[in-house]
Amino acid sequence: MSIDPQTIEEDLRTAMHAGSSAIAAWPDPVARVEAGVTRRRRRTLLVTSAAAVLTAGVAFAGVGIAGHREPPPNSIVSAEPAAAPTIARRSPRAAVQPCRLDRVDEVDWIVQSAPWGLSTGFAVRPNESERCTMTGRPVLSGVNTATGRSEPVTVVNLGPLEDDVTRQFPATVDPGEPARVKIRSSTTCPAGQKPKSYRDLVLTFGEKKLPLSGSNKLTGVCGADVSQWYVEPPMDYASLNATVKAPAVLRAGEEFSYTVTIDNVFPDKYKSGSCPVFRLSVAADGTGPWQRINCEETTIGGRGSVEFTLPGTIPADVEPGRHKLTWMAAMGNGEAVIADMGTDGTAVTVTR
Structure with missing residues (x-):
């Protein structure tokens, strides 16, 4: 033909x-x-x-x-x-009802969740059936390896998150979508302060304690900057x-x-x-x-x-x-x- x-x-x-x-x-x-x-x-x-x-x-x-x-x-x-x-x-989402903390039960360490865009870091997935919002920032604590006592990690301000990751604040998420937090440690110590090392790290958000994986440690730091909860929009x-x-x-x-x-x-x-x-x-x-x-x-x-x-x-x-x-x-x-x-x-x- x-x-x-x-x-x-x-x-x-x-x-x-x-x-x-x-x-x-x-x-x-x-x-x-x-x-x-x-x-x-x-x-x-x-x-x-x-x-x-x-x-x-x-x-x-x-x-x-x-x-x-x-x-x-x-x-x-x-x-x-x-x-x-x-x-x-995805366009930024308006804040809705707060995520129930009793339905946030573990922290994921996301190494790389997609080859086209989600960054390495900590994330939680509220077990909600509807869209909810996580606002504010958690508090980081850990066991001081020198003393064996649990204590808050000194809070430092390292400025804006300077990378090419797109973030939206606060973390308004759909069911199954991760709310994320970025932890940056500081090795610059003020005069007279010695660096510390921490294990058994825990994020405390309100009355909710969220243990991090045992493999996550802070070594030789003089504090950490913990971001607010955010989402990386698809x-x-x-x-x-x-x-x-x-x-x-x-x-x-x-x-x-x-x-x-x-x-x-x-x-x-x-x-x-x-x-x-x-x-x-x-x-x-x-x-x-x-x-x-x-x-x-x-x-x-x-x-x-x-x-x-x-x-x-x-x-x-x-x-x-x-x-x-x-x-x-x-x-x-x-x-x-x-x-x-x-x-x-x-x-x-x-x-x-």
């Missing part, structure tokens, strides 16, 4: 210029996952692998036709370094699916090729607004460098797909063994696209 290229071109132009309605937003996938798992399950899902960086390039073109799923031919392209984008996140996700296909075995220090497929699963066109930026990393920290995608079109037609073959390199210092490639794009409108989010990335084995 033959296909008339002119007919395809006319269909494309029609699909690319047709009016579109608002695209239905996806439910927050992070909250959806977190709300349905038990505390034991949450601990086992933490990602702890070390991070290394990949570089790659991709083009983004509008090619979809409603009902037509064939991607265009693969193309290997380049991309230029880009500044970190501003990623749209990103706004584009109504797109992305998948990465890469060779199952990759050699450290050598270039390889992989493909990224982006699917518009809705009947409306998706308009990015401008060429998006992306980053590709090994493991779960998502610290790969941002690069701007080299593209001519910023629209994917309804039910359409784009697929590109991309070059990447496994850094020479990546430890041999099992790893995951994580790919994230920030669209021109600030929405995020995460490849293979359900599996935390694409599994590969790295060899020397």
Whole structure:
């Protein structure tokens, strides 16, 4: 059966210029996952692998036709370094009824709860069936290792939390969503004060005592700064699916090729607004460098797909063994696209 290229071109132009309605937003996938798992399950899902960086390039073109799923031919392209984008996140929530402290019964040490955005730190998950708010800041105490007595850790003010983590105060959380606290120790001692070390750390919030893991200690400190309760709001996700296909075995220090497929699963066109930026990393920290995608079109037609073959390199210092490639794009409108989010990335084995 033959296909008339002119007919395809006319269909494309029609699909690319047709009016579109608002695209239905996806439910927050992070909250959806977190709300349905038990505390034991949450601990086992933490990602702890070390991070290394990949570089790659991709083009983004509008090619979809409603009902037509064939991607265009693969193309290997380049991309230029880009500044970190501003990623749209859930709007701040107004404070509601206080979380009941009798329903806050343990502290999680979150090593890395997602490869695309939640930071290391302490968190609690109020066992509530409705949205609630935790305000204020807990008090930190511990057993002084020199005296064997429990005592409050000296409070110090280390200023604003200076990092790239997005935080919202106070911690208004949905069921299963973590309320977080940041603890920063100080090793700078005032004149005449000697550093102390503490074990068996406890956060006291009102009348509620929340023991920290026995592996958490403070060594040689002259105080600590405990933040107020806060939440790290989830990103706004584009109504797109992305998948990465890469060779199952990759050699450290050598270039390889992989493909990224982006699917518009809705009947409306998706308009990015401008060429998006992306980053590709090994493991779960998502610290790969941002690069701007080299593209001519910023629209994917309804039910359409784009697929590109991309070059990447496994850094020479990546430890041999099992790893995951994580790919994230920030669209021109600030929405995020995460490849293979359900599996935390694409599994590969790295060899020397």
